[in-house]
Amino acid sequence: MFNYTGNNNDQIELQSAELLYERLQLTLAFSKRYRMSTAVCYLKLHFPFEKLIFNKDFEKARSLINMIMTRLNSSIRDIDSAIRINSSEFVLLLADVTEDDCKMICERIINAISDTYQIEFNHYLISCNIGICMFPYGAEDPEELIALSKAQMYESETIGNNHFIIFKGDLNQNSYRKVIIENDLPYALRKGQLYVEYQPQFQVKNSKIKGVESLIRWNHPSLGQVSPNEFIPFAEASGVMNDLFFWLLKEICKLNDETLDLTYSINLSVNQLLLNGFVQDVSNIVNKYSVPAKSITLEITENIEIYTLKEVENILHSLKNIGFNIALDDFGNGYFSFSNFIALPIDFIKLDRDFVSSLINNKKHKHVISPIITMAHNLGLEVIIEGIEDDYQFFDWRNLGCDIIQGYYISKPISYDQLQKSICDIELKVNSFKEK
Template identity: 30%
Template sequence: MSHQAGPPQGHPVGDKVLMHVAAVLKSALDVSDQVSRIGGDEFAVMRRNVTAPDALALADHMIALIGTPFEIEGLLVSIQASAGVAMSPKDGVDTEQLFKRADIALYASKDAGKGTARLFATAMEDVFLRRERLKSEVAKALDAQEFEIEYQPVIEIATGRVCRFEALLRWNHPASGRVSPAEFIPVAEETGAIVAIGDWVIRKACLAAATWPGDVGVAVNVSVRQFEPTLPLKIAGALSDSGLNESRLEIEITESVLMQGSDESLAILHQIRSLGVRISLDDFGTGYSSLSYLQRFPFHKLKIDRSFISGTIGTSEARAIVRSVIQLGHSLGMKVTAEGVETVEQLERMRVKGCDEAQGFLFSASVPSDEVNHLILRLNNGCAAGASAAHA
């Protein structure tokens, strides 16, 4: 079982979170059960003479208990846990094998979404083994020049013109073909390979953007693993080498960056901002503590997660969230971008709500670097033609 905590950071607070989780687990267990911490944020529970449904029910119960908000140093903390379950003798006859398969089930649980529990199944092992293979292959892929960057346009809703492209990493595996970013990026983050890959993306994206029209910028996602004290220097170097004006570079981060060593991360963000680089908070609305982050750092932009736009825009709850995020962003002097815009109806809803920018398949899928300038002309000319027709 693993967990992910909310906003308080630092080793003393982290220790208190772990102590709280341990106490919660003990409260849910019988005297004969065994519980131990086996990793940074992972715990193991062993119970004898239990059926698979009862084991899953116990895991769900522990997840619910851990997920109950609690207070540390005056701050309300929320934790999301995931669990994997293995049964003896079906899944293994010794402790090592059981732990391994429970860990495989835990991976499957995390992939399914936080706050879930999964019982080990043989098919999970195939997925796990593929993941293990990718760990060694992704580390070599950069030197083997198997990566490329594609760019997806972001449109200014008021004018319909391209204002920026988001740099999206793609992996052309020599045997498997295109590997989904949803599959290989978490692996690269886990192994640490994402640091070198991310540095390469920043450099390449700056070089590419320097060849575009001067009013078009580029946005680059930065992983939590890249958030090291040297990151501002790397960004400054990429800007200098490419000749790209710093105001045309936008760094996108998620809340996970701020959840890992908050004070240090905030200091790094301020250094990046001092370069003149713009910073946006990606996937806004999917975390637990977004408002506290907005109070602590002046982001230039909020990006509304696609889950509130694509597929769910018709629900009253999603509409209310989108409207609130746009109002909040504007009240704090931030622009707001809607991700996952796929239909004219969705775009019009964003326009009516006052959203500043939109990104999604309605405008274009991501394209290779050598197609960007042509796409800018096509989209901007389409915008001009539309404006002329409307005027006529």
């Protein structure tokens, strides 16, 4: 549950789940024997560790961690333990403490850690949050102690950085839900709790459904349906997203249904793109199932790394040479660099949903969108608009020149069986609408 699953090349040492539970069991046994209370504190740092690793600044990352660890160790007592369990989180075991002692130690930790750190010519602002569960008052079971302290950490984040909260018996269900989602996500795949839905994309030129966006869904045994907005951030932070991507690609390839003649879009991040052997791995999967690469569109979220890392550009060219379509997702979120943009081998730009929403009711939106669409067409690219929910939006964005339209106005995400049965009906429904 607490194993670090980040990049194996970061070479930043982390302690294991086994060490955490070994120390926790010993601390609890000692506390039970001598009737002492223990505080389990879940500490989360807010700092650019992943950014440093992504940019391969391993020495800076190591220096930053060492500086933080030095301050952390100086803030706790000799009988306490600090165990680092992933790139930015620690579990602290404070033995033989009262609640007041615990508060004092946590305040000392926050004051010591929260600061601006200088490494060479760079400055890094660090903050943290701490959640606390006391033994035996809050809980007695080791896993429950950790889960409750973690829930309190999430709760403290709702107040702001550099806060701590002690569990008092009143559990915030939203915070505890985050803990359940984060802990259970690695097991969801192997337990068959995930499935795929497909949202049709309407091609204006042919008045046909020519593609679908493939979306992962999670039916949790106790929580029910878990929104992707809830679990995707945890998947990306933990490395589980890599497993989800390849599972989704295989699920699509297993369909191998040429009768629908559809292109299937899959979302991925730059971090996944930079995985060792990524190009070969995706190529092996489509070859294994005899699926043409041109039937797969890889949607990469636009961010600064897209334009600044030469390695990303090279990987995209390799994928394009194999035959995959490339789409730039969330286009318009503020990272655009024209000089680098034109060097990327992309086929589609997908306008950012928030960017589009901000313009829906703005009469000046045509003056903003039209040049973007014109630029894309002049470069031989197609423009995808998503989030279209009514006929006014549909005709407005169609008349602006968008090539592919996606949203609940066309169809909500549906199962593959539903897609097979209803694709003609969807096309008929959309084509029967008359512009007002």
